[in-house]
Amino acid sequence: MKNFYAHNIFALALAVPATIAQQQAPQPQQPAHHGVPGTFEILGKSLVNAQQMFLGSFDKVYITDRAENNPGQINGHPAWAEEWDLRNNDQRAMEIVTNSFCAGGGVMGDGTWSIVGGNQAVTYGGMTADRQDGGGPYNDLDGRNSVRLLTKSPDGNMQWTISPTAIDQRWYPTVETLEDGSMIIIGGCRTGGFVNDPGQNNPTYEFYPSRGQPVHSPVLENTLPTNLFPLTWLLPSGKLLVQSNWQTILMDYKTQNEQPLDDMPAAVRTYPASAGTIMMPLTPTNNYTATIMFCGGSNVPTDQWRAPGFNAMETPTSASCVQITPDVSGRYRDVEPLPEPRVLTSLIHLPDQTILALNGARKGTAGYGNDTWAIGQSYSDDPILTPLVYDPKATAGKQWSSDGFSPSTVPRMYHSSATLLPDGSVFISGSNPNSDWSDLPELKYPSEHRTERFFPKYYNMRRPQPKGLITQFSYGGPSFDVSLDSADLFGDVANVVGATVVIIKTGFSTHAINMGQRLLQLQSTYTGFSNNTALLHVAQLPPNPAIIAPGPAWVFVVVNGVPSVGVEVMLGSGKIETQPILPTTTLRDPSMVKAVDDDVTTSGNNGTKSSAGVRMRVGVDGIGGWLCLLPAWLVVGSAHLLGW
Numbered sequence: 001m002k003n004f005y006a007h008n009i010f011a012l013a014l015a016v017p018a019t020i021a022q023q024q025a026p027q028p029q030q031p032a033h034h035g036v037p038g039t040f041e042i043l044g045k046s047l048v049n050a051q052q053m054f055l056g057s058f059d060k061v062y063i064t065d066r067a068e069n070n071p072g073q074i075n076g077h078p079a080w081a082e083e084w085d086l087r088n089n090d091q092r093a094m095e096i097v098t099n100s101f102c103a104g105g106g107v108m109g110d111g112t113w114s115i116v117g118g119n120q121a122v123t124y125g126g127m128t129a130d131r132q133d134g135g136g137p138y139n140d141l142d143g144r145n146s147v148r149l150l151t152k153s154p155d156g157n158m159q160w161t162i163s164p165t166a167i168d169q170r171w172y173p174t175v176e177t178l179e180d181g182s183m184i185i186i187g188g189c190r191t192g193g194f195v196n197d198p199g200q201n202n203p204t205y206e207f208y209p210s211r212g213q214p215v216h217s218p219v220l221e222n223t224l225p226t227n228l229f230p231l232t233w234l235l236p237s238g239k240l241l242v243q244s245n246w247q248t249i250l251m252d253y254k255t256q257n258e259q260p261l262d263d264m265p266a267a268v269r270t271y272p273a274s275a276g277t278i279m280m281p282l283t284p285t286n287n288y289t290a291t292i293m294f295c296g297g298s299n300v301p302t303d304q305w306r307a308p309g310f311n312a313m314e315t316p317t318s319a320s321c322v323q324i325t326p327d328v329s330g331r332y333r334d335v336e337p338l339p340e341p342r343v344l345t346s347l348i349h350l351p352d353q354t355i356l357a358l359n360g361a362r363k364g365t366a367g368y369g370n371d372t373w374a375i376g377q378s379y380s381d382d383p384i385l386t387p388l389v390y391d392p393k394a395t396a397g398k399q400w401s402s403d404g405f406s407p408s409t410v411p412r413m414y415h416s417s418a419t420l421l422p423d424g425s426v427f428i429s430g431s432n433p434n435s436d437w438s439d440l441p442e443l444k445y446p447s448e449h450r451t452e453r454f455f456p457k458y459y460n461m462r463r464p465q466p467k468g469l470i471t472q473f474s475y476g477g478p479s480f481d482v483s484l485d486s487a488d489l490f491g492d493v494a495n496v497v498g499a500t501v502v503i504i505k506t507g508f509s510t511h512a513i514n515m516g517q518r519l520l521q522l523q524s525t526y527t528g529f530s531n532n533t534a535l536l537h538v539a540q541l542p543p544n545p546a547i548i549a550p551g552p553a554w555v556f557v558v559v560n561g562v563p564s565v566g567v568e569v570m571l572g573s574g575k576i577e578t579q580p581i582l583p584t585t586t587l588r589d590p591s592m593v594k595a596v597d598d599d600v601t602t603s604g605n606n607g608t609k610s611s612a613g614v615r616m617r618v619g620v621d622g623i624g625g626w627l628c629l630l631p632a633w634l635v636v637g638s639a640h641l642l643g644w
């Protein structure tokens with residue numbers, strides 16, 4: 001019999017298209033790093049200021065900065081890019097060639113990270129350099145037209161290369177990855193400054209890889225002067241939510257149409273008001289409907305930003321939190337406000353579907369300058385050192401909480417950044433409200449290179465070690481099973497009922513925005529067994545890449561609010577292309593099975609009876625039975641399409 005089944009599995013495997021091959025991921029283990037939950041740990045000092053930062057692989061964080069007088073050196077000049085090795089906190093300065101000052105960035109469907117746009121070549125103090133083709137103290141080139149790509153060099157290390165395809169000049173552009181894994185690059189200005197002005201505005205968007213000339217955007221034309229880093233998310237409808245100054249639109253980039261939604265209430269959320277912003281978790285419960293949240297910012301009338309009497313220290317910061325569900329309604333609604341007003345806040349998805357708020361200040365705005373009211377050069381003051389967590393499931397009045405959290409010792413204001421790490425801790429670096437790198441002792445807010453980790457409450461809990469995760473997810477397609485043993489379930493199989501499988505894109509962090517950050521809970525059901533083991537039956541991604549764009553991401557299995565260590569996965573085909581959409585399969589009904597052998601009467605994750613099935617023994621500790629793990633692709637002809 002064994003040979004019979006093996007033969008059939010082999011024959012059927014040949015029929016599976018390559019796009020849905022399910023390659024098993026290594027079993028996640030316990031975190032390698034030790035930390036105290038609710039606290040920060042200083043890891044060391046970065047070589048360059050963390051103006052921009054992202055998690056590039058399991059153990060590498062990439063930090064980039066503007067061209068400035070950083071302590072880190074490369075090729076005989078100060079560096080403004082580096083790689084941080086999470087295993088040992090070793091750092092490697094990197095050459096990035098052009099000035100990536102206030103650049104945007106993101107990761108494409110083929111897994112390539114990019115940093116887009118920037119400023120002219122500069123010399124000391126951020127002053128424009130005499131020449132734009134290199135030389136001078138920083139040997140930087142004009143970066144306004146640059147798309148920089150993180151690629152593998154012949155020596156095996158990652159390196160920054162400049163794409164031969166130039167973009168239009170963009171300082172402070174936003175990048176969002178689209179359904180096909182390409183990027184839209186939106187907005188920015190040409191020569192820089194605290195806020196934008198008509199003489200240098202670039203009210204257009206374009207694509208990388210290029211789709212031709214930039215396209216004019218009315219909302220970017222009409223929202224001066226605070227239209228820099230326009231807050232942009234791809235929505236499940238395939239349209240983009242674009243929020244800029246007080247205006248909000250639905251942008252259909254395919255038809256070049258902009259539809260106005262409600263004006264933003266309470267506060268400006270875009271730079272330099274710099275609210276915390278995030279797309280809320282996309283879940284089966286909300287039918288993968290996108291809701292965007294904006295928290296904090298500054299209530300500054302449009303004509304005040306450039307007025308002679310402007311004083312950032314006197315602009316009222318906001319505690320307001322609002323949400324909008326733009327594919328359903330153009331209306332903003334208030335949600336629980338922040339405990340105190342703040343700006344420059346990074347909102348970070350944690351795998352337990354709470355949101356961590358950290359970095360920022362009670363007073364002022366983003367930016368810096370030689371103004372009499374500035375603190376040194378800083379336009380912000382009174383840093384907020386204790387993180388908060390937002391739990392929309394908590395009772396009213398307690399949704400924002402800092403219970404159990406100790407403060408950091410490091411102010412994190414303008415030009416700081418933060419990203420989730422695979423072990424569920426959060427990596428934080430930067431803060432540099434100065435025109436050039438400086439650690440002069442008289443500065444209240446010197447250029448900050450101390451780099452930290454924050455450890456959420458679950459950090460030291462024994463992590464689930466699920467078996468059966470896969471390395472590549474398709475849009476629709478066959479479900480798969482993940483096994484959890486008794487330890488993974490904290491000794492009680494009932495804990496499988498609330499277990500979740502979540503995909504997180506950690507995003508590209510800069511200026512309190514994590515561009516492209518997203519959390520999606522996969523649809524799943526379970527079979528629990530009497531010996532406190534269980535299977536999770538897990539769907540692929542919803543069959544719509546606008547819900548979560550193709551490209552690299554992390555998958556976590558979360559039991560009792562405790563996440564496994566994340567496993568790096570690829571969403572989609574791994575190419576920049578129209579993504580294949582496969583039929584979805586209906587997951588089998590959730591069940592608790594008293595006797596292990598009861599389960600063999602039913603087969604397949606899709607609830608199809610065993611007559612269509614092939615039984616195989618799986619290495620699930622403690623189950624000890626014959627379980628049918630027939631992948632759904634065997635019966636794809638009978639699959640039910642879900643109504644997404």
Ligand SMILES: [Cu+2]
Nearest residue numbers: 101102415511
């Ligand atoms: Cu900046």
